[in-house]
Amino acid sequence: MFITLEGVDGAGKSSHLGWLETWFKARGRRVRMTREPGGTPVGEKLRELVLHEAMHAETEALIMFAARREHIEQVIRPALADGEVVISDRFTDASFAYQCGGRGLPEARLAELENWVHADLQPDITLLFDLAPEIAALRMATTRAPDRFEREKSDFHNRVRAAYLRRAEQFPGRIRVIDGSCELDQVRRQLATVLESLA
Ligand SMILES: Nc1ncnc2c1ncn2[C@@H]1O[C@H](COP(=O)(O)OP(=O)(O)OP(=O)(O)O)[C@@H](O)[C@H]1O
Numbered sequence: 001m002f003i004t005l006e007g008v009d010g011a012g013k014s015s016h017l018g019w020l021e022t023w024f025k026a027r028g029r030r031v032r033m034t035r036e037p038g039g040t041p042v043g044e045k046l047r048e049l050v051l052h053e054a055m056h057a058e059t060e061a062l063i064m065f066a067a068r069r070e071h072i073e074q075v076i077r078p079a080l081a082d083g084e085v086v087i088s089d090r091f092t093d094a095s096f097a098y099q100c101g102g103r104g105l106p107e108a109r110l111a112e113l114e115n116w117v118h119a120d121l122q123p124d125i126t127l128l129f130d131l132a133p134e135i136a137a138l139r140m141a142t143t144r145a146p147d148r149f150e151r152e153k154s155d156f157h158n159r160v161r162a163a164y165l166r167r168a169e170q171f172p173g174r175i176r177v178i179d180g181s182c183e184l185d186q187v188r189r190q191l192a193t194v195l196e197s198l199a
């Protein structure tokens with residue numbers, strides 16, 4: 001099973017990684033936790049570049065998919081073939097949300113890259129943490145130095161959120177929207193409901 005976590009910066013994805021891992025392990029599953037951009041040695045170098053160096057929006061999109069190509073080859077496919085549950089903190093929905101919604105690249109361009117890099121692989125389930133970017137920014141304010149994406153204006157983040165929600169409408173079976181505005185234990189309750197529905 002291939003599970004991805006999506007949402008605007010600070011929506012709460014990483015806060016639930018440990019809980020998700022424990023949920024599956026408690027049910028006897030082996031779990032592979034990973035993230036994008038990154039997840040491999042080459043991918044982590046590309047992550048550093050793309051999060052901190054100014055570049056053209058298409059360069060950014062291409063780097064995301066270059067890192068993804070490596071990630072699929074080295075981590076995702078082998079782990080799935082080995083029967084593991086793969087949980088990735090972000091995947092291709094993030095490219096559509098950030099590079100198309102946020103940066104304005106045409107979706108057809110990204111669809112070509114998606115088709116090139118993983119035509120025959122999609123997440124089984126995507127947990128979309130939905131939260132107003134202003135609230136997410138407040139939550140993040142004290143915790144870390146912002147990267148290139150996190151420094152973008154609120155318009156950018158609102159477009160990213162809207163693009164994610166459009167994806168959810170487009171793929172209602174795969175993408176489950178989680179209300180990220182509530183307290184941690186209520187978010188967990190929503191996650192548990194989705195996971196139990198998969199069994
Ligand atoms: N339900 C919640 N209620 C209050 N605060 C929360 C909640 N969920 C997460 N937080 C806090 O919000 C901040 C951002 O959460 P987190 O790092 O999980 O977001 P993220 O989606 O992984 O962000 P990024 O995309 O930047 O990695 C953290 O300080 C976290 O403790």
Ligand SMILES: [Mg+2]
Pocket residue numbers: 013014015089
């Ligand atoms: Mg995170």
